[in-house]
Amino acid sequence: MKKILLVLAVLCVQMFAKFETIEVNSEILNDPNIQIVDVRTPAEWAETGVINGAILVTYRNADGSINSDFVNEVKSKIDTNKKVGIICRSGARSKAASALLSDAGVENVINLGGGMNKVKNLPTVKP
Template structure:
């Protein structure tokens, strides 16, 4: 079942999707566009979060996910009628999720390429994760 859903994520990309793939920059961080960190709590503790990011786990440590739970939390934390960005460790998880959110829900999503690895390499601001 998980493979089918993952395949549907990938196949659901449409020409009408509102999706941007871009590397994180200080300008983006300063723009106040919400950045959603979809990594796991142990990852947040280990590396911290990009400054101002909102942690909402999507895939757990066993690669399981709960789409309704994630969407419920996301819609409580941000205005999904406006653009927002997704970040993970390297951009692999956000690629799948951003394609789904933009094509299926018509959200205006920015997939942050390179993820936290890129953020750290570029010296962009990181803050400690606070539970």
């Protein structure tokens, strides 16, 4: 029952949140005015690497539950004067994470559609 309520809450947040979705590309990832927050899991970071300079905050725990401290962790690591680009593997988690952050008052949130799958040929670093 808790999982159903959590899913419903996330869906409601996504309906009313204010953020934009743009397809990820190298220009966005290299823009100094956009800070990249990678919301994948530590296992995914280790497997494929991360964008150099990305802020790493997992959105979902290993058991699939949402990281209950996600918003606070992101807020503590970002510069609120810059845009925040949220990236995951394909764009689904980043969309949910973007909605959650936007609903929590984080401004200038951008969901990076397509995620790391779209930028496979760009260099990454090990976390």
